[in-house]
Amino acid sequence: MIRAGRTAVGRRELADALGMTWPTFRRLKPHDAPEFPAPVSSEGAHTLLWDLEQVEAYRSGKPQPFLPEAEDDGDLLDRREAALVLNVKPRSIDSYKTDPGLADHVVVVAGVEHWPRNVVRAFGAARGTMSAPNGRPTGSGDMVPRDLLPGRIAGLLDADPAVTAAHAVDVLGIATATAQKHLQRERAARIAARMRTDAIGAEEAADRLGYPPALRRIAVKAAQQLHESH
Known part of the structure; x- marks a missing residue:
């Protein structure tokens, strides 16, 4: 999750932020160091993202700023996180994301699609409260x-x-x-x-x-x- 007001970067941007060439970054893998900031991408994500403020603080040897803990309407959610909000499986988001309610608000970060939390909630509200893994709302039927x-x-x-x-x-x-x-x-x-x-x-x-x-x-x-x- 990319917290509201924060900037996230992928591996290539991470290399730039650390002042490394891409071959050097791939060889040294500085993000594998125990003290390196933890990724902000969802658990199991194929593409890892890091908070830029934390990375810059790490590079400068300064204390890493904490990420906000409270939910914010402006938080950017990837497909797994959006699926949790709607209480559906991530593959359901793959079909939902073509709907204008999501497609018109998509934010791509390092090749990963994200949607603002308030947009995901509004999308779910317009279609009924999602509750079951198959994407059907609470109480199927009528x-x-x-x-x-x-x-x-x-x-x-x-x-x-x-x-x-x-x-x-x-x-x-x-x-x-x-x-x-x-x-x-x-x-x-x-x-x-x-x-x-x-x-x-x-x-x-x-x-x-x-x-x-x-x-x-x-x-x-x-x-x-x-x-x-x-």
Whole structure:
């Protein structure tokens, strides 16, 4: 974990910070010395990272500054640490990270992808509370409280207008019929609202909202009915 406000470096940057050439660094392996600062990368990480302030203090023979212990929204988490926050397996992050909710906020440090803690929490909140290793929320089936479900569905559409019912089932743990109903209802409401604000037809409103034809047929009809009723 890279604590908020701190800078982390990989092996090549570490060599620069220590004033060594890369061949010399690889030969001497100064980071293996017992007194060298411990890596800040997650346990089991393939790429090790070190806190730059601690490394510079070590190089200068000064006491190493302590890392903050309290969690901060600005902490940068790698895939293993993000998985712990969402309570899923790290491989789940490999599929989640293409979602705009994570992809738009990725920070790459020495080739390792990280996400701010608050971004990871917001991503999880938009999809229901993660609890099981397979990535499904607490209480599969239709255990998401009914009053919270519209907000969860809205969050999925905000992140991806082309979200499918299958994806909603996977991340929210709801029944397929429930996912389809709520997605159609939310899409219809948004299409109708766009029709009113832009003075356009339902199909054009659906296009502007980014809803694929295959996913909007029923929603368009419902939106037309909503528009006519106002």
